[in-house]
Each structure stands twice: as C-alpha cells, then as structure tokens.
Amino acid sequence: MASPDDLTGPKIKLFEAREKIFPKAISGNYRRLKWAIMAITLAIYYVTPWLRWDRGPYAPDQAVLVDIANRRFFMFAIEIWPHEFYYVAGLLIMAGIGLFLVTSSVGRAWCGYACPQTVWTDLFLHVERLIDGDRNAQIRLQRAPWTAGKVAKRVTKHGIWLLIAVATGGAWIFYFADAPTLARQLFAGDAPFVAYATVAILTATTYVLGGLMREQFCIYACPWPRIQGAMLDEKSLIVTYKYWRGEPRTHGTKRAGEAARRPETDHGGDPQPGVPSLEPIDVAAQMTARIGDCIDCNACVSVCPTGIDIREGSQIGCITCGLCIDACDEIMDKIGRPPRLIGYSTVADEFAAAEGRPTESVARRLFRPRTIVYFLIWGSIGLAMLFALGTRQRLDLSVSQNRNPVYVRLSDGSVRNAFELKVRNMQSRPREVEVSVSGVPGAVIWSANGSRANGASTLRMNLPADQVAKTRLFLAAPEAGPARSELTFSVRALDAEGGQASQTSFFERPEAGQ
Amino acid sequence: MADGKRIDEATGTSTVGHEWDGIEELDTPMPRWWLYTLYATIVFAIAYCVAYPAWPLVDRATHGVLNWTSRSAHAEEMRTEGARRAPTIAALARIPIERLPEDSKLLDTAVAGGASAFKVHCVQCHGSGAQGFKGYPNLNDDDWLWGGDLKAIEQTLRNGIRQPGNEETRTSMMPAFGRDQILTPAQIEEVVSHVLTLSGREKPSAASRRGAAQFATNCAACHGAGGEGNRTLGAPKLTDAIWLYGGDRESIRQTIHNSRNGVMPAWGSRLDPVTIKMLSAYVHSLGGGEDFVPPAPKPSTAAPSAEAAATAARTKNGKP
Numbered sequence: 001m002a003s004p005d006d007l008t009g010p011k012i013k014l015f016e017a018r019e020k021i022f023p024k025a026i027s028g029n030y031r032r033l034k035w036a037i038m039a040i041t042l043a044i045y046y047v048t049p050w051l052r053w054d055r056g057p058y059a060p061d062q063a064v065l066v067d068i069a070n071r072r073f074f075m076f077a078i079e080i081w082p083h084e085f086y087y088v089a090g091l092l093i094m095a096g097i098g099l100f101l102v103t104s105s106v107g108r109a110w111c112g113y114a115c116p117q118t119v120w121t122d123l124f125l126h127v128e129r130l131i132d133g134d135r136n137a138q139i140r141l142q143r144a145p146w147t148a149g150k151v152a153k154r155v156t157k158h159g160i161w162l163l164i165a166v167a168t169g170g171a172w173i174f175y176f177a178d179a180p181t182l183a184r185q186l187f188a189g190d191a192p193f194v195a196y197a198t199v200a201i202l203t204a205t206t207y208v209l210g211g212l213m214r215e216q217f218c219i220y221a222c223p224w225p226r227i228q229g230a231m232l233d234e235k236s237l238i239v240t241y242k243y244w245r246g247e248p249r250t251h252g253t254k255r256a257g258e259a260a261r262r263p264e265t266d267h268g269g270d271p272q273p274g275v276p277s278l279e280p281i282d283v284a285a286q287m288t289a290r291i292g293d294c295i296d297c298n299a300c301v302s303v304c305p306t307g308i309d310i311r312e313g314s315q316i317g318c319i320t321c322g323l324c325i326d327a328c329d330e331i332m333d334k335i336g337r338p339p340r341l342i343g344y345s346t347v348a349d350e351f352a353a354a355e356g357r358p359t360e361s362v363a364r365r366l367f368r369p370r371t372i373v374y375f376l377i378w379g380s381i382g383l384a385m386l387f388a389l390g391t392r393q394r395l396d397l398s399v400s401q402n403r404n405p406v407y408v409r410l411s412d413g414s415v416r417n418a419f420e421l422k423v424r425n426m427q428s429r430p431r432e433v434e435v436s437v438s439g440v441p442g443a444v445i446w447s448a449n450g451s452r453a454n455g456a457s458t459l460r461m462n463l464p465a466d467q468v469a470k471t472r473l474f475l476a477a478p479e480a481g482p483a484r485s486e487l488t489f490s491v492r493a494l495d496a497e498g499g500q501a502s503q504t505s506f507f508e509r510p511e512a513g514q
Numbered sequence: 515m516a517d518g519k520r521i522d523e524a525t526g527t528s529t530v531g532h533e534w535d536g537i538e539e540l541d542t543p544m545p546r547w548w549l550y551t552l553y554a555t556i557v558f559a560i561a562y563c564v565a566y567p568a569w570p571l572v573d574r575a576t577h578g579v580l581n582w583t584s585r586s587a588h589a590e591e592m593r594t595e596g597a598r599r600a601p602t603i604a605a606l607a608r609i610p611i612e613r614l615p616e617d618s619k620l621l622d623t624a625v626a627g628g629a630s631a632f633k634v635h636c637v638q639c640h641g642s643g644a645q646g647f648k649g650y651p652n653l654n655d656d657d658w659l660w661g662g663d664l665k666a667i668e669q670t671l672r673n674g675i676r677q678p679g680n681e682e683t684r685t686s687m688m689p690a691f692g693r694d695q696i697l698t699p700a701q702i703e704e705v706v707s708h709v710l711t712l713s714g715r716e717k718p719s720a721a722s723r724r725g726a727a728q729f730a731t732n733c734a735a736c737h738g739a740g741g742e743g744n745r746t747l748g749a750p751k752l753t754d755a756i757w758l759y760g761g762d763r764e765s766i767r768q769t770i771h772n773s774r775n776g777v778m779p780a781w782g783s784r785l786d787p788v789t790i791k792m793l794s795a796y797v798h799s800l801g802g803g804e805d806f807v808p809p810a811p812k813p814s815t816a817a818p819s820a821e822a823a824a825t826a827a828r829t830k831n832g833k834p
C-alpha cells in the first residue's frame with residue numbers, strides 16, 4: 001500500500017477506486033466442502049416452497065408458507081398467528097445466539113460457507129470463470145481492447161448472471177403464495193403486481209451484490225464482520241498463517257529445497273516472542289539466519305475471494321472460506337513441506353506452537369465456559385419454545401365492553417351492556433363453541449343479529465376454520481345490583497377435542513337513583 | 515493546524531491535518547461506488563424538482579412538468595373509490611328497506627355506512643354513541659316513539675318530526691295543560707301522581723285515584739287508557755322505565771304544564787335516499803331494532819309493544 005510516491009506530499013483523493021479482484025480457481029478439501037454447502041443451501045432455498053403438507057380442506061397445503069394476506073405463517077405442522085409472533089422473535093434470538101455459539105467455537109464459519117452473500121458470490125465467480133477463463137485469462141481480458149469477442153463474453157457473462165438473479169428473485173416469492181398457482185400466474189402474466197416488483201427488486205439486488213459488489217458488501221456494508229470481530233477471542237478458530245513456520249520467506253522453490261533439509265527442530269528456536277506481527281518484513285530482518293516455509297508464491301492471495309493477504313494476520317476482510325488453505329497445501333505438497341502452513345487454528349494455539357508448547361486439544365477448545373454458556377442459553381430458549389408450542393391453546397377469546405354508551409336502560413327497567421367478542425379458532429377446521437357468562441345473576445345474552453326474546457344464559461357460535469369470529473353480544477340483567485360488577489365470559493369447544501378459554505370484563509349499571 | 519497534513523506511513527493515506535494529544539485522523543477516501551450513490555441522489559433530486567411541484571413562489575409553487583397536484587390525486591382517488599362503491603350503492607337504492615335483512619352482506623355494508631353518516635349528521639343531538647340526552651331519545655334501547663322497525667325508522671328519518679310543510683312528517687301536538695289553563699295546578703299534581711303509579715314508581719293514593727279520572731278525560735285519547743302509548747301519534751308509553759324528559763315528579767309536572775313537542779329535521783330534503791337507508795339500518799342495528807311486520811290495515815297501534823299515551827312528560831326515547 002505505502003509506495004514511496006505517497007510520501008512526497010499529501011495527495012487528496014476524492015474516492016478510492018475499487019481494485020478488481022480475480023480469484024483463481026482452486027481445488028481441495030475446503031473447496032469441496034464449499035461446493036457441498038452451496039449445493040445444500042441452494043437446494044433448500046429453491047425446493048422448500050414446493051414441498052407439500054396436508055392440512056385438510058381449510059388450510060393451504062404448502063409446507064412452508066408466509067401468508068401475508070391472511071396473516072398466517074405455516075411451517076410444516078406448526079401454524080403461527082400474528083399474536084404468536086413471539087415464536088418468530090424467539091427463533092431470531094436463537095439465530096443470534098446460535099451465531100455467537102458458532103463464532104466462538106468455529107469462527108466466521110457462517111461468513112465463509114453459508115452466508116447468502118458468500119454462496120451467490122461464489123456462484124457468480126464460477127460463471128465468470130466458465131466464460132472468461134481463470135484468473136490470468138480474466139486479467140488479460142480486462143486489459144484487452146473491446147473486440148467483438150470481448151463484447152460477446154461480457155454479454156454472455158452478464159446475461160447468465162441476470163438469469164441467476166431472476167431465478168433467485170423468482171424463487172423468493174414462492175414462499176409467500178401457493179407456489180404452483182403463482183408459478184402459473186407468473187408465466188401467464190397475471191400474477192399480482194407486487195410479485196413482479198419483488199422479483200425485479202431481488203433480481204437487481206442479486207445481480208448487484210453477487211456480480212458487482214461482491215467482497216465490497218462484506219467489507220463496507222455488512223455489520224456482521226464488525227460484530228464477529230468483537231465475538232472472536234484468542235481461542236476462536238480462525239484462518240491463520242503460521243508466521244513462525246513461514247518466516248522468513250524465500251523466493252522460489254530452490255531455496256525452499258534447502259529449507260526442506262533443515263531439521264524440524266529449528267522451528268522451536270524462534271527468537272521472536274510469539275506475537276503475530278503486522279509487519280512481517282521486520283520479523284524477517286531479525287530472522288535472516290533462518291529460512292521459512294513460505295516461498296512467497298502468492299497462491300494464497302490469488303485465490304482469495306476478498307483479495308486479501310492472510311499473511312498480514314487476521315483481518316476484517318477474511319471470511320474464513322479456507323480457500324487459501326487449499327492453495328497453500330498444494331504448494332507445500334509440491335515443495336515437500338508439511339501442509340497447513342495456512343490453516344484453521346486459534347491465536348492461543350499459535351502462541352503455544354511458536355514457543356514450542358503443546359497446543360490445546362480440539363475437545364478442550366470447543367468445550368470451554370463461553371461456548372457451554374452460549375449453548376445452554378440457546379438450548380433452553382429452544383426447549384422453552386418447543387414446550388410452549390406443545391401446550392398452546394388453539395381456541396382463544398377476547399372481550400371488550402362497549403363504552404359508548406356503557407349501559408342502556410331497557411323499557412322493562414333492566415339494564416343492557418354490549419360487548420365485542422372475538423373468538424379465535426386457530427384450528428384449520430370449523431368448530432362449534434358455546435359462550436357462557438358468569439358473575440351477573442339473571443344475565444341473558446344474545447348476539448347482535450339475534451334478539452332478546454330468544455336470549456339465554458349461553459350462546460352457540462359456529463366458528464369458521466382458522467379465523468377470528470367477531471360478534472357483538474348483548475347482555476341484559478335486572479336493574480338491581482352494583483354499579484360495576486366483574487363478569488367472566490367463557491368459550492368452550494363442543495367437539496371431541498374440547499378446550500376452552502375465558503376472559504373477564506365488567507357489567508355496568510346506572511348509579512342507584514338515575 | 516490545517517497545514518499539518520501529511521501522509522501516514524503505515525497506510526499511505528493523507529491525514530486531515532489536525533492533531534490532539536498526538537492523535538491524528540486519517541482522511542480515508544470513500545469507495546467510488548459510494549460517491550456515485552451520492553451523485554445519483556443529486557441527479558434524482560434535480561429530476562424531482564423538474565417533474566414535481568418543488569419551488570415555493572409567492573402564491574403557489576412551481577408546477578413541475580408532470581402537472582401533479584395532491585388535489586387532483588385526491589380527486590382521482592375519490593373517483594376510483596366512487597366507482598368501486600357504485601354497485602353497492604345501486605343495490606341499496608334498489609332494495610326496499612324492509613327487505614334489507616335478507617341480504618346480510620348488504621345489510622352489514624349499510625350499517626357500516628350508516629355509522630359514518632351518523633357521526634356527521636346525527637351525533638349533535640343523539641350523541642356519538644346514539645345514547646341520547648334529556649329530550650333527545652336514546653337509540654340503543656327498545657322503546658320507540660314512532661316505531662322501531664326499518665321502515666318506520668326510515669320514514670321518521672326521511673320526513674322528520676313536526677316539520678311544517680312536510681306532508682308525511684311525524685306529527686302530533688300535546689296540549690300545555692297548565693300554561694293553557696286546561697287543568698289547575700292541583701289537578702296536574704293529581705295527574706302526576708296517577709302517571710307515577712302507571713310505572714310503579716308510586717303507590718296508588720287518594721290523589722292518584724283522583725288523577726286517574728283526569729287522565730281518562732284528558733290524556734287517554736293519545737296515551738291510551740292504561741298509559742300504553744300510541745306510536746301513530748308518537749305518544750310515549752308511560753308504563754315503562756324510560757323517560758325522555760325525566761321520570762321524577764318535578765319533570766313530569768313540567769311536562770304536563772308546558773307540554774313537550776320534540777322536533778327532528780326531515781333528512782329526506784338534505785340526504786340522498788341511500789344514505790337515509792344506511793342510517794336507518796345503523797339505528798336499527800343498535801340493539802332495539804324491531805322486526806318489520808307488514809301493516810294489517812293501517813299502522814295505528816303497530817309494532818309489538820303497545821303503548822298508551824299520556825302526558826307529554828314521559829316521552830321516553832323514541833326516535834324523533
């Protein structure tokens with residue numbers, strides 16, 4: 001970064017142009033792992049909306065459905081109503097704590113493998129390599145004049161990117177409506193406008209984020225690297241360059257050959273304190289007597305999807321995708337040195353290794369108080385939610401007293417109050433229920449479309465499936481009694497499954513003498 | 515200070531030139547795409563100013579080439595909404611009011627529309643909950659001066675009460691028995707006693723028995739021999755618990771002395787028939803609405819509750 005020219009005088013730059021990155025293709029264990037995770041995550045994303053789940057004739061048969069119009073969320077056997085949104089909140093909290101757990105045990109694994117930004121960027125990079133060739137060919141093409149061939153390649157590449165982007169946006173909307181129906185409408189051109197708008201917006205974001213912004217999103221826009229920076233400690237797994245093995249760097253395989261003959265024990269005699277230095281050059285100056293394993297081939301830099309040099313130490317740009325590990329292992333194999341000059345390791349282990357002390361076992365590193373506490377919190381939230389889900393009532397009642405007017409005197413002298421009743425039937429089938437009231441002697445209830453003449457002490461209601469039945473209910477009682485008395489409405493299901501709910505409210509009368 | 519700019523060696527970036535306690539600030543340039551985003555917002559702002567009203571002038575703002583105004587946008591929305599409601603309005607205009615309950619969806623719509631219209635036209639007298647006030651009937655209860663089925667309510671609404679010049683208006687006239695010296699104060703006192711016994715507020719006494727004779731002569735013609743009221747004449751039932759002008763001795767005395775002749779506007783001349791239908795449906799839905807019974811000969815003592823007329827004092831809540 002610091003070039004001698006920079007030091008000649010302050011030069012104010014209005015903007016920092018992006019340095020385009022051309023990551024090189026690589027094969028290896030981590031690359032294979034990334035392929036596998038990409039296949040799984042994309043499959044989940046595209047297939048989920050098409051899974052069916054039979055819920056009977058009154059509810060949709062889509063396994064996972066966010067039904068915004070009817071305000072229901074279906075997930076296999078679970079149906080969530082808007083007032084149960086705390087389950088979603090609970091899931092989000094679990095996701096948050098789960099990320100803490102993952103980060104403190106295996107570092108930025110989310111960033112490296114499962115984050116949509118990573119998965120789609122990876123996909124777009126593969127398309128780019130398919131059309132333009134690998135790193136060197138891409139760089140050549142970038143510098144080449146605009147010939148017909150270059151134009152054709154560019155058009156093809158962006159075309160395929162856009163197709164992927166459309167497919168991405170297109171799959172998203174199927175989570176919000178019946179997938180087969182919406183797919184038919186989408187192609188017939190009579191899907192709702194919001195569906196097309198959503199596809200268009202997501203196409204644009206996918207194309208821009210995966211094709212154009214790529215690593216800039218992680219570095220400039222995403223809050224997660226900052227949070228993870230705070231989450232990581234010296235025992236978290238990160239991708240690490242083993243400076244104590246690699247430094248001082250040699251150039252070319254010849255001197256590496258000499259290094260190969262060097263006894264292994266040399267590594268222990270590192271005169272440097274075990275601190276990963278940001279300035280390896282200084283280290284090198286003090287270590288001229290030794291020859292490190294790193295041959296400065298830059299393979300690790302050229303494969304990095306964020307274009308950083310891991311040898312400068314752990315940094316915000318590193319998403320721990322492990323590709324530089326694959327790259328360096330390949331080199332170490334060629335020059336006959338042991339693999340994992342770059343590898344997953346912890347800061348604490350590297351201190352220990354540099355000083356020749358034994359490193360911690362994997363089990364001890366994973367099971368430490370911090371991860372155990374995270375796991376316990378995460379697990380108990382999950383258990384509590386499962387318990388709540390298992391015991392929740394699918395029938396609910398809410399009552400509000402009509403306050404304008406509070407009471408009405410009837411011609412026979414009795415007093416009438418009105419109540420708004422909402423009975424939630426959260427089962428996907430119609431149910432018959434009985435509403436009853438207690439707390440006011442002599443009370444007679446009837447619904448607003450009935451009449452007092454056929455009022456009784458209870459009221460039957462037929463609840464439509466999976467809906468809130470609303471009714472205005474009148475309650476008349478003799479004039480004599482307290483000005484305000486508490487009463488309880490109860491609703492009881494009349495089918496075999498049963499279940500009941502109740503709520504208290506008030507019955508009011510004119511003050512005596514009015 | 516500002517001349518203290520220098521290049522920071524570690525990063526190669528210029529500093530902004532100031533320094534506090536040895537702490538300097540780097541003048542790190544923005545990413546290019548960020549800067550372009552800023553330019554894009556500027557372009558958008560200019561385009562917006564050209565397209566939409568933006569610059570305030572003395573008595574108006576610049577028009578913008580799209581000629582957009584919030585007023586025309588509102589008019590457009592109202593037009594759309596009007597078109598959407600047109601079929602419902604037409605259906606309401608077609609259906610005879612007494613048959614409205616057959617179409618429960620239309621009825622619900624009418625009740626909702628009536629609730630809105632009520633808030634504009636009726637709350638001034640009847641109150642926002644239609645609970646009424648002294649002299650202004652409570653529309654929630656089951657007592658009606660002029661009839662409580664949909665058709666009767668609609669007729670009352672359309673033609674009003676005691677509206678001179680309206681042929682069909684609800685009308686009747688209670689004499690001012692005291693002011694016009696039809697009865698002496700002592701006789702009025704006896705009639706009050708009798709009226710109070712009709713609803714069981716007082717025990718029969720010698721005075722009330724004397725009052726009963728006066729009642730038979732002067733009041734029974736409208737209020738009925740037993741005080742059961744007469745809806746044709748808007749004569750309130752005197753045997754129930756509802757008293758439009760107050761049911762205590764003093765209020766009844768005043769009512770008999772001065773008479774009571776409440777009025778209500780004839781809304782037929784101010785509102786369209788559909789709005790009146792919706793208002794009728796709303797009032798009918800409040801809890802006291804009665805079923806429509808096709809008239810036998812003529813709606814004299816129509817509807818379920820029979821009433822007897824009596825002095826004006828007890829007009830309970832009807833729907834004037």
Ligand code: SF4
Nearest residue numbers: 304318319321322324
């Ligand atoms: S430094 Fe290595 S692990 Fe980090 S992002 Fe680059 S290639 Fe991936």
Ligand code: SF4
Nearest residue numbers: 294295297298300328
């Ligand atoms: S790939 Fe390995 S040997 Fe090559 S520069 Fe990177 S760390 Fe050094």
